[in-house]
Amino acid sequence: MRNLVVLSKLVLATLLAMSLVACGGSEKTEATAKADKKIEVINWKMVTTWPKNFPGLGTGAEALAKNITKMSGGRLNVKVYAAGELVPPLEVFDAVSRGTAEMGHGASYYWKGKMPAAQFFTTVPFGLTAQELNSWIYYGGGLALWEELYAPFNLVPMLAGNPGVQMGGWFNKEINSLDDFKGLKMRMPGLGGEVLKKVGATPVNLPGSEIFTALQTGAIDATEWVGPYNDLAFGLYKAAKYYYYPGWHEPGSGIEAIFNKDAFNALPEDLQAIVRAAAQQANQDMLNEFTARNNAALITLVNDHNVILKKFPKDLLAALKKASEETLIEVAAQDPKSQKVYDSFRAFLDSVSEWHEVSERAYINARVGG
């Protein structure tokens, strides 16, 4: 039945094309192409770890899907499912792995239970900024290691977004020294949470949806989230009044797009290239958006919602940095893959930090007269 429909469309298109050609028109090929496109359409599902239309992250996933569809002229249609619509947020990895969806959008550190090494591809405390992470992935050997790590799960990973340097978090008391972190119950997932433990705080792992109530009821004393643009939308200022910087624990979180390997490999070369370019476009686009919108959101938080902006004291940052370095070495020692990824990450971090001493850091300090 389906083949018959296809056949009739092709015949129709060809007859139309032939008649146009007979008239010497150039629309001929367009007509045929359109008919072909109708037949060639590939429909993909993208499952995400984000709530529907979540600013920056969820909307970034939507934009990525739309761009793939647009660039492919409708040959590859991607439909986005928010967290829970098709699968729960933390089942995105498995769903794409087994092909329930062809594509996923989330962050690699969510899968640390499967492989600790995955955490390095999102973000690392006192690690790489967004620009540095992009550079490690695409020119520092990072992508090959990431692909190798995901290959046994039948997955192809790509970077697809970055919110930039995060804020240090929301607190209900002032943090004046390392002592104020002792016993503090703070929501912080991933490597940052491990670091908190080392300095005497109690990391709590909560999904985004539960943070607000936990903070308001005092079940937790503090939480990190993303940055002003997201945090304002999330309403966290209603539950805490001190807003700290810098976000030492997530200096540039790489958002990932993952693809079922069979589905990706089945695409023709042009669609594979389109998917890769769309992911890179999304990657840059999210950072552009957060960079442009964070300051206005921060001003709103401070001026309209009476949030008090504070910087972490130096001794605390120094202790967190020391604890971070110990944590990374411990994570690396857990298995050979983690060690391999850490070694590459570490070498790149050292080199790019050295470079930024004479470029980014020297420049942005000079810009403010520092």
Add this chain to the structure above:
Amino acid sequence: MRNLVVLSKLVLATLLAMSLVACGGSEKTEATAKADKKIEVINWKMVTTWPKNFPGLGTGAEALAKNITKMSGGRLNVKVYAAGELVPPLEVFDAVSRGTAEMGHGASYYWKGKMPAAQFFTTVPFGLTAQELNSWIYYGGGLALWEELYAPFNLVPMLAGNPGVQMGGWFNKEINSLDDFKGLKMRMPGLGGEVLKKVGATPVNLPGSEIFTALQTGAIDATEWVGPYNDLAFGLYKAAKYYYYPGWHEPGSGIEAIFNKDAFNALPEDLQAIVRAAAQQANQDMLNEFTARNNAALITLVNDHNVILKKFPKDLLAALKKASEETLIEVAAQDPKSQKVYDSFRAFLDSVSEWHEVSERAYINARVGG
């Protein structure tokens, strides 16, 4: 004659498709599509301001062309011409404007003679870093202003690369204070050159090909170029021994791709989207490459070529910053378009600098214990 060939290809393809459909195969549409693609090919020329295969910049233009061709499945083929191959480097703008080539690759500040406002879209002394420039262009209103500025020339501009924060330049004497800049003959184009004048130096404008000899013979005392990765390839260490940072004059130079408006508008929507995504991919890719490769190049310069790495003194940087601010206000006052662009640029710079006080700057200083 041509129509007949088209016709026979179409008929052949359709017959093939029909026979495959009859067998229930899915290869049918691919065969038709291939035949169509052969007919629909669009050939574009890209003229550039760079020497052939010039590291980072010229190779970035080549990669952009290849990506467009690949993503379009060969429907849009772009052939790259290095500076002088089709038109001289500084005629790229006019050549694309009149349609001699459909596409160009260079930097907007080369066209300041036509419109001073163009300079803001490349880079500004003490202005935006690469990340900040991307953010202004795509989320701060920059792109609309740039498009408005180029529209009378029948051109569509896009960002297509960025080498990041440049180095401060090559010198044959130490720079210990502002006094050492007095009377200094330094190669520096664009706004940076205007700033040099204000602090008593003599800016010299030389094309890249003449810099080396001028520096070696003493015709100039100093020069800026790009950064270690480029400067090493350029051999500048053979003509000067002091290498200064930070590059206050070019903190993140936006490389531009320009398109003949008629040629761009004639593309179907999917190819327009492909071109836009390819430009954004190229934009990120160049920054990734320079960020990853600059440090190794700098180490080679210092260790193998005995280059002495130095930081500009604070009083000099402060004087240059003051002179830069005066220069920008003067440029803006030249015409209403420049004023409009400057106002947008300035507001964005102030806002994003404020944000980076609590994000990028706070973080990268904390990372080194500062």
